[in-house]
Amino acid sequence: MNRSRLAALTAGAMFLVASVLVPATAFAAGPTGVLSFDGVGSGPVAIATTGGSTFSVDIWAASPAGINPAGASAGVDYDPSQLKLLSVTKGADWDMPGVTWVLPSASDIATANATGTLPAIAAFFTDGTSYAADGDALRLAHLTFLQTSCGTSTISLPVTGSNAGGFLDGTPGAGHTYGSGVDATSQPANVTCSGGSTGGSVTTNVTGTVDTGFVSLTCPASVTVPLVRNVNNVANFECVIGANVTWTLNALDTNADPATHGYMRDTVQGIHLHDSAFVNSVNLAGSLSAQAVATGQNNVNVPMTFSQFAEPTDKAGSYGMQVLFSAVSSF
Amino acid sequence: MNTTTRRLLGGLATAAVLLLGQSGVALAESPSPIVSAAPSGPTGNEMFSVQPSLISVTAKPGTTTNTRLTLRAAAALDVTIKSQGLAQAPDGNFNAVPDAQDTSPYSARTMITTSAQSLSMKPGDKVDVTVSIAVPADVGEGTRYAIVTLTGLPAGASPSSNVGFGVELGVSTIVQIAGTTQTRTGAITDITPGQALPGQAIPITVAFSNTGNSHYGAVPDELVTTATLQDSTGALLASASANGNQLSVIPSFTRDITLPMTPSKAMVDGASYHVEVGVGLKDGLVFDRKAIDFTWSGGQVLSATGAPIQPAPASGSASNANLIIAALLGAAAVALLFLVPSRLRRRPGSADGAVADK
Numbered sequence: 172m173n174r175s176r177l178a179a180l181t182a183g184a185m186f187l188v189a190s191v192l193v194p195a196t197a198f199a200a201g202p203t204g205v206l207s208f209d210g211v212g213s214g215p216v217a218i219a220t221t222g223g224s225t226f227s228v229d230i231w232a233a234s235p236a237g238i239n240p241a242g243a244s245a246g247v248d249y250d251p252s253q254l255k256l257l258s259v260t261k262g263a264d265w266d267m268p269g270v271t272w273v274l275p276s277a278s279d280i281a282t283a284n285a286t287g288t289l290p291a292i293a294a295f296f297t298d299g300t301s302y303a304a305d306g307d308a309l310r311l312a313h314l315t316f317l318q319t320s321c322g323t324s325t326i327s328l329p330v331t332g333s334n335a336g337g338f339l340d341g342t343p344g345a346g347h348t349y350g351s352g353v354d355a356t357s358q359p360a361n362v363t364c365s366g367g368s369t370g371g372s373v374t375t376n377v378t379g380t381v382d383t384g385f386v387s388l389t390c391p392a393s394v395t396v397p398l399v400r401n402v403n404n405v406a407n408f409e410c411v412i413g414a415n416v417t418w419t420l421n422a423l424d425t426n427a428d429p430a431t432h433g434y435m436r437d438t439v440q441g442i443h444l445h446d447s448a449f450v451n452s453v454n455l456a457g458s459l460s461a462q463a464v465a466t467g468q469n470n471v472n473v474p475m476t477f478s479q480f481a482e483p484t485d486k487a488g489s490y491g492m493q494v495l496f497s498a499v500s501s502f
Numbered sequence: 503m504n505t506t507t508r509r510l511l512g513g514l515a516t517a518a519v520l521l522l523g524q525s526g527v528a529l530a531e532s533p534s535p536i537v538s539a540a541p542s543g544p545t546g547n548e549m550f551s552v553q554p555s556l557i558s559v560t561a562k563p564g565t566t567t568n569t570r571l572t573l574r575a576a577a578a579l580d581v582t583i584k585s586q587g588l589a590q591a592p593d594g595n596f597n598a599v600p601d602a603q604d605t606s607p608y609s610a611r612t613m614i615t616t617s618a619q620s621l622s623m624k625p626g627d628k629v630d631v632t633v634s635i636a637v638p639a640d641v642g643e644g645t646r647y648a649i650v651t652l653t654g655l656p657a658g659a660s661p662s663s664n665v666g667f668g669v670e671l672g673v674s675t676i677v678q679i680a681g682t683t684q685t686r687t688g689a690i691t692d693i694t695p696g697q698a699l700p701g702q703a704i705p706i707t708v709a710f711s712n713t714g715n716s717h718y719g720a721v722p723d724e725l726v727t728t729a730t731l732q733d734s735t736g737a738l739l740a741s742a743s744a745n746g747n748q749l750s751v752i753p754s755f756t757r758d759i760t761l762p763m764t765p766s767k768a769m770v771d772g773a774s775y776h777v778e779v780g781v782g783l784k785d786g787l788v789f790d791r792k793a794i795d796f797t798w799s800g801g802q803v804l805s806a807t808g809a810p811i812q813p814a815p816a817s818g819s820a821s822n823a824n825l826i827i828a829a830l831l832g833a834a835a836v837a838l839l840f841l842v843p844s845r846l847r848r849r850p851g852s853a854d855g856a857v858a859d860k
Contacts, residue, residue, distance in 0.1 A: 477665055
């Protein structure tokens with residue numbers, strides 16, 4: 172079975188749980204939850220808009236007191252001659268670890284903007300044990316509409332029929348069956364539009380946010396250079412720059428003593444190798460300040476080579492060095 | 503056409519290249535920059551990261567501004583945090599320098615303090631550090647610069663290793679003094695022709711100093727450097743230009759820009775040559791123009807002396823319209839200099855232009 176087929180079947184299974192099981196049990200007797208646009212559900216919510224403007228609403232799902240929901244779903248009906256649904260995103264409260272979502276695709280939204288019926292949005296636990304707090308109104312989805320034509324219209328959350336919303340019971344203990352349906356009532360939103368531009372002339376505000384930029388650096392904590400005499404000994408490694416800015420990668424021997432800066436030292440004997448050490452083509456003894464090894468923009472894996480020549484005349488000893496790699500943002 | 507006229511046209515050609523020469527661009531820094539697609543932010547898997555990567559504030563004298571850095575670590579690190587001087591190497595690259603080496607009058611190092619100077623981070627840690635920028639009342643005009651360094655030394659280096667590595671992140675910091683004049687001026691401090699093997703380009707290194715009190719050079723205030731090479735008769739042999747790439751020039755620092763010049767004919771031993779250089783911004787502002795004369799021998803410069811620049815077709819105060827006119831004149835002159843000799847070569851000894859049979 173290929174992956175796309177498996178994914179399709181998995182998605183299909185989720186859809187069955189969310190959109191078939193819940194509506195099928197919507198007629199079950201017992202306490203009812205409330206689907207609304209304000210989390211209270213005591214009456215219709217009034218929304219005032221202007222033609223050509225956008226507005227957003229949250230769908231709130233409040234399970235009955237004493238019923239811990241294992242899932243919630245809501246379909247949406249609206250007047251497509253006045254409203255155009257632009258986007259549907261996960262509700263902030265139901266966006267929890269372990270929750271599986273059924274969200275409308277772009278195609279579903281396009282169809283809804285023609286028919287006025289958006290298929291059920293659903294969120295539910297699939298582990299058979301998890302549940303949310305009972306009685307709390309939790310945001311299930313966030314919808315953004317464009318007022319394309321002025322007038323009055325209603326956005327409703329159906330609780331009967333093939334697109335009905337509702338809850339899944341996740342309450343632990345006797346008398347409850349995990350995943351069984353829980354009825355819901357709902358309250359609509361009444362949208363009143365006045366003024367603004369509508370019809371063929373719609374103003375779309377385009378906004379964007381530039382992030383703050385970042386820079387990161389990953390290098391090995393250490394490497395071993397085999398100091399074989401009469402050989403330019405090398406250790407290859409890689410430093411990874413993560414950034415969305417321009418940067419310089421510098422290298423510096425942390426030993427600030429001008430007499431031995433850039434040289435591998437045996438600190439016990441107080442001696443250093445005759446030749447200085449290099450990182451790529453940079454002679455670490457070339458400057459007491461950090462020296463540029465690479466420059467670039469954005470994410471880059473920088474191949475590095477630490478090299479050290481050991482002379483036949485170098486004294487035997489244990490030589491070491493600490494190199495500081497510095498990624499500096501530039502402007 | 504006499505030498506003076508040809509040199510004047512050569513000078514105009516310098517301006518033309520300065521304004522119009524956006525092709526054949528050389529990178530003005532070393533090592534060569536590496537570029538990839540921009541990520542949206544750190545993944546949290548990096549050994550050490552900081553966000554934001556740059557602090558840029560505008561502050562009034564006598565006020566304190568606070569901003570925040572978010573540090574993330576995916577390894578155990580002992581971190582030290584310092585405000586250091588922001589220095590610029592001649593190749594344009596930025597680095598941090600300690601107190602003793604931070605001699606720039608435009609340093610903001612002493613204005614900056616951080617809420618923590620050292621801390622230990624464990625894998626997965628996310629730490630916020632507040633950076634306070636206290637601008638003295640008598641700070642003066644322009645912009646000040648520093649770098650906040652976050653140095654992480656890994657706790658888990660292998661005991662058998664003989665080369666340990668630390669990682670440091672440098673957050674460049676720009677403090678523009680509100681309500682003061684931001685001066686953009688610059689000067690060419692040196693022009694050095696390098697050695698060249700026969701048939702290879704001659705590298706002309708231009709040392710350019712930012713003598714103003716604020717930075718410029720990166721997009722959108724991109725630095726443009728141009729040069730022309732002429733022989734002793736004033737004939738144009740080569741021209742080249744280099745854009746500033748993505749690095750600004752910080753006030754009081756000097757940046758070397760190398761322009762490879764490929765002469766249209768071989769350089770002659772013992773002959774004298776003339777190089778004119780112009781440095782400006784892409785928007786048409788010209789900072790400086792300078793010239794040198796040198797004698798060439800055996801693939802290298804025997805002697806080089808400063809030479810008078812030809813009457814400038816443009817200056818820092820000139821309008822863009824004047825610069826463009828100068829540029830067009832220069833471009834026409836360049837075309838003329840190339841076309842006329844070739845026509846003359848094709849018609850030796852004939853008044854009517856007929857080629858004589860051998």
